[in-house]
Amino acid sequence: xxxxxxxxAALFLAQAVPHEASQHCSRxxxxxxxxxxxxxxxxxxxxxxxxxxxxxxxxGLNDFGDHVMHPFKECPRxxxxxxxxxxxxxxxxxxxxxxxxxxxxxxxxxxxxxxxPCPLKPETPSxxxxxETSSPAISSPSGTSEHTVPWQALxxxxxxxxxxxxxxxxxxxxxxxxxxSPYLPYPGSNTSGGSLVTSEAELPNLASQPLSRLLDELEVxxxxxxxxxxxxxxxxxxxxxxxxxLAAKYGLPASWSTFAYSLRPSHSPLRALxxxxxxxxxxxxxxxxxxxxxxxxxADALQVLSKLA
Amino acid sequence: xxxxxxxxxxxxxxLLLLCLKSGAHMNxxxxxxxxxxxxxNHMYNPMEQCCHHDTILSFNRTNLxxxxxxxxxxxxxxCPESFGPQKRFVVRLKVLGMKSRCSTSPxxxxxxxxxxxx
Numbered sequence: 457x458x459x460x461x462x463x464x465a466a467l468f469l470a471q472a473v474p475h476e477a478s479q480h481c482s483r484x485x486x487x488x489x490x491x492x493x494x495x496x497x498x499x500x501x502x503x504x505x506x507x508x509x510x511x512x513x514x515x516g517l518n519d520f521g522d523h524v525m526h527p528f529k530e531c532p533r534x535x536x537x538x539x540x541x542x543x544x545x546x547x548x549x550x551x552x553x554x555x556x557x558x559x560x561x562x563x564x565x566x567x568x569x570x571x572x573p574c575p576l577k578p579e580t581p582s583x584x585x586x587x588e589t590s591s592p593a594i595s596s597p598s599g600t601s602e603h604t605v606p607w608q609a610l611x612x613x614x615x616x617x618x619x620x621x622x623x624x625x626x627x628x629x630x631x632x633x634x635x636x637s638p639y640l641p642y643p644g645s646n647t648s649g650g651s652l653v654t655s656e657a658e659l660p661n662l663a664s665q666p667l668s669r670l671l672d673e674l675e676v677x678x679x680x681x682x683x684x685x686x687x688x689x690x691x692x693x694x695x696x697x698x699x700x701x702l703a704a705k706y707g708l709p710a711s712w713s714t715f716a717y718s719l720r721p722s723h724s725p726l727r728a729l730x731x732x733x734x735x736x737x738x739x740x741x742x743x744x745x746x747x748x749x750x751x752x753x754x755a756d757a758l759q760v761l762s763k764l765a
Numbered sequence: 766x767x768x769x770x771x772x773x774x775x776x777x778x779x780l781l782l783l784c785l786k787s788g789a790h791m792n793x794x795x796x797x798x799x800x801x802x803x804x805x806n807h808m809y810n811p812m813e814q815c816c817h818h819d820t821i822l823s824f825n826r827t828n829l830x831x832x833x834x835x836x837x838x839x840x841x842x843x844c845p846e847s848f849g850p851q852k853r854f855v856v857r858l859k860v861l862g863m864k865s866r867c868s869t870s871p872x873x874x875x876x877x878x879x880x881x882x883x
Binding site for chain 1: 805806812818820822828829830831832837839840843846847848852854858860861862869870873874
């Protein structure tokens with residue numbers, strides 16, 4: 457074999473296998489660079505969803521936690537995996553390849569997730585659900601969190617209860633005052649007649665339409681993006697009535713808004729917000745969005761939204 | 766016999782001790798104890814960090830999702846689509862307040878199959 461062929465073969469192999477094996481963990485584990493331990497691929501991704509597939513080397517993760525390859529790959533020629541094991545074995549032999557020995561630095565054990573439906577089978581989801589993680593906690597901790605309520609906390613029940621009652625009373629009082637006082641328009645907004653639309657009753661058609669419709673009406677969505685996404689002026693994030701504030705109206709934390717704005721210019725924060733709300737609450741309506749826009753004093757955006765009424 | 770109420774400074778001190786003993790963290794702005802969420806065996810600050818596969822990450826942490834793009838593990842999911850003729854990596858938005866899954870989360874972007882040339 458000529459040296460040129462050998463060199464070509466070596467280069468081809470190098471391109472075909474860009475992922476280097478972990479420096480710390482065995483084949484069926486991945487390195488967790490934050491906790492400095494080896495996590496189990498099975499515990500993170502569950503068993504292979506489809507027969508005749510097995511885990512890739514370190515389930516496709518490098519030692520920095522990056523997904524550099526797909527977690528699953530087809531069995532090598534001559535090998536099968538009908539039992540959805542972690543690794544393939546020789547077809548028909550009945551013998552399984554020896555499981556690589558685990559590393560010493562193992563992360564905490566936890567039960568493996570259940571097998572996902574195979575996307576290759578008919579009438580199955582086309583997306584592999586390879587991740588089930590918790591989102592940043594807003595008002596309640598994630599599913600991976602553990603709650604312990606020591607009995608001593610009950611002794612401090614009186615003080616928080618009093619504070620909650622005071623805050624609730626103040627909120628009720630403010631709400632009552634707000635309903636009876638004239639609404640102040642947002643500076644620079646286009647208010648006709650000096651008053652804004654403040655209730656769903658004035659845009660009845662919007663209340664019956666789902667918020668997801670906005671994702672299909674691209675022209676209206678683009679106009680809203682132009683109006684709501686920018687944060688003009690030296691204040692930047694201190695500007696009022698932007699997508700950031702709209703996200704707060706929908707109960708999303710400031711950290712999420714900061715993340716959404718960091719996606720610009722490739723991705724619109726408003727679009728991400730609408731997608732998020734639709735995914736979380738499929739029953740959300742355009743009327744609800746209209747109400748939030750009115751409360752923010754954005755009559756210009758409300759006027760655009762009214763095109764869908 | 767009427768029980769004697771401890772004076773306010775001592776009462777505040779006792780409340781502080783109870784908060785510390787209960788494993789709660791003190792809100793620096795308000796003297797109001799809250800149960801700190803846990804990630805694995807550690808507590809974390811939900812205003813600055815998130816829990817991702819029993820690992821505490823800061824909000825600005827990014828990782829690669831395939832060779833072509835990055836994602837924010839605190840706010841997004843990296844969903845490798847390993848089956849079928851077209852293998853690809855898809856970044857999806859985490860739905861806050863719910864346990865997010867690749868099969869139900871909205872798409873944020875589809876990662877290019879090849880990394881961009883510098």
